[in-house]
Amino acid sequence: GQNIDQPTEMTATEGAIVQINCTYQTSGFNGLFWYQQHAGEAPTFLSYNVLDGLEEKGRFSSFLSRSKGYSYLLLKELQMKDSASYLCAVPQFAAAGNKLTFGGGTRVLVKP
């Protein structure tokens, strides 16, 4: 089975840095996704990590440690528009298809 844990909520100040942690337990590993979801909207893709290490994309970076079952999403130079939920998800592939198992999401509130 799959088990994914991430904090429920985090608060940070505009311009600051926030790190959202995600720990996972899976019966096979095929990478890890991070999605951003604004209230009432669809999740949008941020990153996909398969190999260990840090991947940077502008203000957002994602890190993976497969041996520790751990990932984090780093948001730098926070802006008000970054207030959203951030979802950690792992794909489970089967011969017939694949599905995403999500964590509960971390709601980030950016304050001025």
Added chain:
Amino acid sequence: DAGVTQSPTHLIKTRGQQVTLRCSPKSGHDTVSWYQQALGQGPQFIFQYYEEEERQRGNFPDRFSGHQFPNYSSELNVNALLLGDSALYLCASRAGGNEQFFGPGTRLTVL
């Protein structure tokens, strides 16, 4: 490219009724998945369709059923609605790669 589209946007039903939600995948995508997202939680996988067949199913009762059409669009049907079925229903499509693209969702409220 219109991306993944879903209809309707919002829907209000009463307990015991039946509902049908619709999804059109992103152009070039042939696989459609449905997810249920309760308020304040992460999406939960319902099932996935490919080549007009249900390929994988999550832990949802038989009241949840679906269909995929030859043009790859899909429907999600829920019978005998319960209050707990109130949620955002998300459709996601992919074309064989790992990334799934999500539609804007249908907000279902069961009274």
